[in-house]
Amino acid sequence: MGSDYLVAVKHHIDAKRICARLEQLSACSATAVGVTRLPFTKESAEAEQLVEQWMAAAGMAVRKDSLNNLIGRYEGRNPSAPVLLIGSHLDSVIEAGKYDGTLGVLTGIEVVQALRDAGIVPENPIEVIGFCDEEGVRFHSTFLGSKAVAGLFTDSDLARTDEQGISVAEALRQAGIENPYEYQSARRRPEELLAYLELHMEQGPVLECEQQPVGVVTGIAGATRFSFEITGKSGHAGTVPVSIRQDALLGASELISFIEKQALLHEPLVATVGKLTVHPGASNVIPGRVSGTLDIRDLHVERKEQAIQAILGEAERMAAARGLQICFEQVMEVSPVYCDEKLMAILAASIQERGGPVIQMVSGAGHDAMAMAHVTDVAMIFVRCLDGLSHHPDEFVAEEDIGAGAEVLLSAVTKLVLA
Known part of the structure; x- marks a missing residue:
């Protein structure tokens, strides 16, 4: 793929659109201060409806799996080829900010939108996934959504209860999942997947100290x-x-x-x-x-x-x-998770295309990539945030940095799925 061609595709990235959607999602909250969006609640259903609309507008076929993970699929020229997954989570902590998790989902949608607007059909299918529960606030167990996709979810997870005594199984039924015990149908097998990419706000001060908008995660502690x-x-x-x-x-x-x-x-x-x-x-x-x-x-x-x-x-x-x-x-x-060397090299090359240095960093916070590493190769992009602040109403990622992260993700995607 020529550099001029890639520049033309990147022109379709619209950081303002991502920011506007982040604002809309932030209104799906149980609290007036910050964002409180626990899984399988009225607020999460409202957010999922918006994300589903945006996935469809980007040319994706949308479905929910048996754990209520929201998945948009952009079909490739070879529908049976391994799928490139791009994802993050849609739930939040109590009185959180508007960027944690949702930035990665919306940027994945934006990348697919850019490909569609440029008339590009990838060789491999691309799926953007919004995981239902990463934070673990409601049921005191993290990565419920990505654990199901990775085949790590168990009956014990279904039996977990929140402070009102509502089990995960009951909450899933309330969210419209008829038989929660069919959760194994959400599992993806290694041969089905090409890789998993996740873009996330850094949640720390390293990129701000380095005065760089994006970095490559080498592993998760x-x-x-x-x-x-x-x-x-x-x-x-x-x-x-x-x-x-x-x-x-x-x-x-x-x-x-x-x-x-x-x-x-x-x-x-x-x-x-x-x-x-x-x-x-x-x-x-x-x-x-x-x-x-x-x-x-x-x-x-x-x-x-x-x-x-x-x-x-x-x-x-x-x-x-x-x-x-x-x-x-x-x-x-x-256990720690190490990001794939080849995928990290692709992300590094995508950053260098923008003329910036490659900042490598370890994530001290957990991410859905930790679960997904059990089923496929993973890599992560970090995007700079103000004062390293996260899990707080005042967390902030600048529009310019959001655009930079989207461009890096788009470049990496094109390197992976365009013949």
């Missing part, structure tokens, strides 16, 4: 999560000398400081103590018990394990020195 409890001895804040106290909070403070040092030592590993509860929690009582959480993420398994072992060892040393007891329980383990 694996995550290990612990709950921990430190037990000491409560006492009167005014009568027990500090030198002989068994203060659980001081022990936790010492441990948290060590965790920060380990994260800095093992960069780009990140470690977060995100929750801390102090018992009995009175101003005039020495803390006798502290419970908390530890989340550690890294793309490199060995480096993450080294940091974990150092932290657990320090925890035991600290507890013994202070006369405390400490218990760690691992509550989550997610």
